[in-house]
Amino acid sequence: MTTVGVWLAVLTTVVALVAYELSLALAQRRDPLGLARTAHATMREEWFIAVSHQPGSEILAVQTLRNSMMSATMIASTAALALMGTAALSVPSLHIGLHGANTDPLAIEPRTVLDLMLMTMLFASLLSSAMAMRYYNHAGYIGAMPVGSDTRARWLAVGVRYVRAAGTLYSWGLRHLIMVVPIVAAIAYPLAGPIMAVALITILRRFDRVGVAVPSIE
Numbered sequence: 520m521t522t523v524g525v526w527l528a529v530l531t532t533v534v535a536l537v538a539y540e541l542s543l544a545l546a547q548r549r550d551p552l553g554l555a556r557t558a559h560a561t562m563r564e565e566w567f568i569a570v571s572h573q574p575g576s577e578i579l580a581v582q583t584l585r586n587s588m589m590s591a592t593m594i595a596s597t598a599a600l601a602l603m604g605t606a607a608l609s610v611p612s613l614h615i616g617l618h619g620a621n622t623d624p625l626a627i628e629p630r631t632v633l634d635l636m637l638m639t640m641l642f643a644s645l646l647s648s649a650m651a652m653r654y655y656n657h658a659g660y661i662g663a664m665p666v667g668s669d670t671r672a673r674w675l676a677v678g679v680r681y682v683r684a685a686g687t688l689y690s691w692g693l694r695h696l697i698m699v700v701p702i703v704a705a706i707a708y709p710l711a712g713p714i715m716a717v718a719l720i721t722i723l724r725r726f727d728r729v730g731v732a733v734p735s736i737e
Contacts, residue, residue: 525629525709532701532712533636539720543727556690558729560683567658567682571666571675580662587685588655594692595648601699602641609634630706637702640695648692654685697723 543554551557566583570576612634661678664671701719705712 528709532716535716574666584659591651598644644695647688651685651688654681
């Protein structure tokens with residue numbers, strides 16, 4: 520396969536993933552509750568408000584938030600291990616590729632770009648998941664405050680915001696981890712990149728939408 524063909528395969532893979540994310544952003548503006556990302560964020564906010572007005576729900580709230588934090592921990596751990604493994608395997612080739620690019624920018628290889636993209640996405644997954652853990656942890660303290668107390672009422676708005684932020688960051692952490700699949704495929708065989716990107720987008724289209732009408736609160 521020629522170098523031009525490899526670059527076309529790499530660009531097609533990246534453009535397909537970016538175009539899909541942009542289409543989701545536009546769809547989110549038109550119908551926020553039609554997308555799982557926004558609908559679930561709203562659901563988490565309303566859940567936290569509901570348990571904050573239900574006496575005796577403190578233990579349930581903390582358990583739910585701890586379970587969510589453990590899920591984020593698993594994603595962060597997976598991303599960290601994958602990042603360390605990728606760095607160990609890719610650093611020698613990256614050093615050679617980037618050294619050649621310093622002398623001749625046109626000499627940079629598609630494999631070098633893919634390695635950098637892979638490491639960037641894994642780092643983004645790790646960072647997003649770690650920040651989700653942080654928000655879930657703090658929201659857990661707020662959720663443990665006695666319902667009806669002045670302290671709980673004072674921190675309610677912060678808890679609602681933290682729960683939404685934690686869920687959003689967890690979503691991005693998981694999404695970045697899943698989206699490394701086309702990149703890895705392109706590293707193994709460039710033409711497999713676009714094919715895996717299209718397959719992944721086809722699957723994500725099903726899960727990125729709620730599938731049922733979510734009534735808005737009047």
